[in-house]
Amino acid sequence: MTMMMLHADLGSQLVNLCSMMLLVTSFAIVAQRRLSACVDLFAVQSVFLAVTAALVAFLTGIHHIYVAAALTILIKAIIIPLILKKVIERLNVQREVAFVINIPPSLLICGALVILAFSVTEPVASLGFLLTKDSLAVALAIVLIGFFTMIARKKAVTQVVGFLMVENGLFLGATAAAYGMPLIVELGVFFDVLVAGLIIGIYTHRLQDAFDSVDVSKLTGSKE
């Protein structure tokens, strides 16, 4: 317990710094024009997430969060980005992200979403442990920005990156605010994310086949 007290001040600042870095990478993804860079940024975000989780595990002494951190590196920073890169290569659409809403207004909207997230979670955050007071708000902000990316970007791959950002936000919320779900729950969630990634891969493949065989020029215009 004294150990925790000693670390609490520096620790909570470090956790806050790391979760803010997750938020910053979310903005970077929204501001990115190239698809493959979006995927790289997502991998970077996942590394920050793993570091945050490892910090929480160290500060609280709850060891199973280390397992979750390792799985985050393996699945979200390595395997899923590799799958997405393969998809981008096969679809041959790496040139640009297609926008429903352009970058500058997108960034403004995301800024508004962050303010919304902080105001929504304010009454709840006062209950939290000292260690991670703002993390719940940051997590919700990342979730909302992820949703926004799914809606405001047309390409299937960017929608998937948006979905994965949402997952990262949720995971941050569970780890930083609630000290991680029990291990069996986290394993189940990881499994679901992996299967979801595979299914999305299958779908983009089939969508491309179906729309390719009809009209090649339509491919870039529609959802592929």
Place this chain on the structure above:
Amino acid sequence: MTAGAALAVLTLAPLLAGLLSLAIRTTRAMAWLQGSLVAVLLVAMGLVVGHVASGNDAVVGHLLRVDALGAFMILMLAIVGGTGLIYALGYMGEEHARGHLGYRRYRLFFCLLNLYLWAMLLAASIDNIALMWIAVEGSTLAAALLVGFERTKAALEAGWNYIILSFIGIALALFGTVLVYYAAERVLGVSMEALSWSALHRVAPTLDPTTLKLAFVFVLIGYGTKAGVAPMHTWLPDAHAEAPTPISAMLSALMLNIALYAVLRLKNIVDQAAGTAFTAPIVIGLGLLSIAIAAVFMLIQRDYKRLFAYSSIEHVGIALVGFGIGGPAGVFGGFFHMLNHALAKSTAFYAAGLVLLRHGHKVTERVTGLLRQDPATGGGMLLAAIALAGMPPFGLFISEVLIVTAAYQHHPWIAAVFLGLLALAFATLLAQVLPMILGEPHGSGQHVGSSTRRFTVSALIVNIVALTSLGFYMPGFLRELFIPMIGLFGADVAVKIP
């Protein structure tokens, strides 16, 4: 003990059957496999329901616990899922016989359908809010592949829309789940117990109301998306229209109810912590909005599968209004409505699938004289439409009357709006369906194989018999389930809306 074993069988048999399906080589062997799965599910369900109806929970280890509400869901899943499997044998068998579907994809379909049922059965029997989320997510993943199964452009687009919207929904539900855990670990500690439904139910009054209210909003929007609650319903009509017809039936009859079940479990806990004054207006409002949107959109549908899809949105709305009003009549009405809607809507889709097999199109206008052309299909669709429109002698009439009376006691204006919308939905549904059933047949269409007819018509008949008898008679075991279910939701609760 036997109930525990039966519950274990219930939650393992579909997984096993799904894996075995992948090794099947003939349609006859598939019929045996799926037929035995249905028999096993029904027997195991009977044992579990019998045990729970006598006043005990069925328990396996720390993870599986079935109370009256869980047993009610399992009852629905086993009966409607059972007829769904039998129907799918006929429907997909016909597609296979016509050469639209290779045997690899034929058996893949049954594998996915079994996994889909498995995930929903788990969701209804797991005593853990987060593991239940994983099971619901699992059913979403299986459904995502099933909706786009026919691989046409329209089916793939519908599947993609379904994936994007339900992933957003399910992610919101997970955020709500995290918030519940966040509130519960203050009381129950950082442990698995802080996620257990039964423990949450026990300590509900001591949980932080503000956190739970926020959690409820996320869970309602999240699972509400999966339940097709307006305004998050936009995936639903496309998915129902483009999915293979047995899947349309399973989506409407089972998945919407499982999503509703998840919302209700949390509503129960939030109501104990924060009072019903918070949840009731939101639930009633979304319910009325769903009925209104469905009633209007039913009028302009040109596709009979889309028509029935919109009708599902309407009925989810009706059940929500019942739960929002609360009290014994409202809660009982809501649950009775869920059960009868599952039976009636799957009957409607079974009949619609037979029409689609015969005529090969989904245009409502070009289908007439079903009753004369094919009495089984036409009669099934007529009875289902009468039930779905809320006319006696069917259970949907009883539940709608109960909900109206419950509403009238406390807030007459809700009863008035509700009745007005019901009348509109009644008119739009029957105006669309009756011309299909009556009159002279319009072209004889394609011949449907005799074994296909045997499977599909028997599924149709079982559903109609169950639906009709529930309108006249309430079996004892069902009453024994309803009493604790109503008790769970506080029978004395009469909501006050300012």
